[in-house]
Amino acid sequence: MIEVPDELRAIPRRGATSHKGDFGRILVIGGCVGMHGAPLLSAAAALRSGAGLVTIATPRSVYAVAAAAELRATWLPLPETGDGRLEPSALPLLQSACARADVVAIGPGLGAARETVELLQQLVPRITQPLVLDADGLNAFAGAPAHVSGRRPATVLTPHPGELERLSGQKPGDDDESRRLAALDLAMRAGATVILKGHRSVVSNGLASHFNPTGNPGMATGGAGDVLTGCVAALLAVVRDDLAAARIAAFAHGRAGDLAAARLGEIGVTATDLIDELPAALALHVA
Numbered sequence: 001m002i003e004v005p006d007e008l009r010a011i012p013r014r015g016a017t018s019h020k021g022d023f024g025r026i027l028v029i030g031g032c033v034g035m036h037g038a039p040l041l042s043a044a045a046a047l048r049s050g051a052g053l054v055t056i057a058t059p060r061s062v063y064a065v066a067a068a069a070e071l072r073a074t075w076l077p078l079p080e081t082g083d084g085r086l087e088p089s090a091l092p093l094l095q096s097a098c099a100r101a102d103v104v105a106i107g108p109g110l111g112a113a114r115e116t117v118e119l120l121q122q123l124v125p126r127i128t129q130p131l132v133l134d135a136d137g138l139n140a141f142a143g144a145p146a147h148v149s150g151r152r153p154a155t156v157l158t159p160h161p162g163e164l165e166r167l168s169g170q171k172p173g174d175d176d177e178s179r180r181l182a183a184l185d186l187a188m189r190a191g192a193t194v195i196l197k198g199h200r201s202v203v204s205n206g207l208a209s210h211f212n213p214t215g216n217p218g219m220a221t222g223g224a225g226d227v228l229t230g231c232v233a234a235l236l237a238v239v240r241d242d243l244a245a246a247r248i249a250a251f252a253h254g255r256a257g258d259l260a261a262a263r264l265g266e267i268g269v270t271a272t273d274l275i276d277e278l279p280a281a282l283a284l285h286v287a
Helices: 037-048 060-069 088-100 114-126 161-168 176-190 224-236 242-264 271-285
Strands: 025-029 053-059 074-078 103-106 131-133 155-157 193-196 202-204 209-211
Touching (some): 025 037, 025 088, 025 224, 037 053, 037 060, 037 224, 053 060, 053 088, 074 088, 088 114, 103 224, 131 224, 155 176, 155 242, 161 176, 161 193, 176 193, 176 209, 202 242, 224 271
Parallel strands (some): 025 053, 025 103
Antiparallel strands (some): 193 202
16 A cells, blocks of 8 residues: 555544534535536545535436435536536526535536536636636636636646646646646646546645655546545635645545455456545545
């Protein structure tokens, strides 16, 4: 087992009188017709990563078919376009929901419809809580990473190489140094902490960069990134340093993949297997 660095033993122990409000209210904004599973995976991962309460905000038609699949979360059905994607009229409801959350995660399964992009471009600058942007939450700001900068609360971006290229215009190479520089550059331009996903994921806040040592090829499966999004969101609620929260999430996400591969073999590991292993992986990070 890879040893956990001392600085990543940062998750506080739970007191005997703790209640669910102590461990974060997470709002996951995601989903569209055809991709309703993504926000469910993020929500489940947030819960398995210690979040006290999770709400999924999603188009009404997605709520109608998905709510029975996740009994542990609450739901916010939202106005949608004719093809089941979020539309700008959802903005007031989302602003109110964000104000009640401790951490907001945006992007899993949202799709890239023009109306949804318009909504996100209006919403994100108004969010005053720590924020995780992934998938179509990132694509909404393609070519304009500075549009997510200037936020006082923490912002964590979790792109894969293609999303990073769309966001920053810079295509990272396969070598470690190219990937490190690409993550560092995006972090500086966006004023955010970046987890550039892949083999030896890079975590950078624009000042320091770290390669994550955990994970395996069995994690190359649909939904694995959505699991990371939920894990990051839950940790931002209890680990006050955004770089530390991002590093712990990357480490635990990869460690969950290693535990799943040890149990099942790399072939056939799925996103839900990662979720199942998150509590054991995160136990290594308790202070």
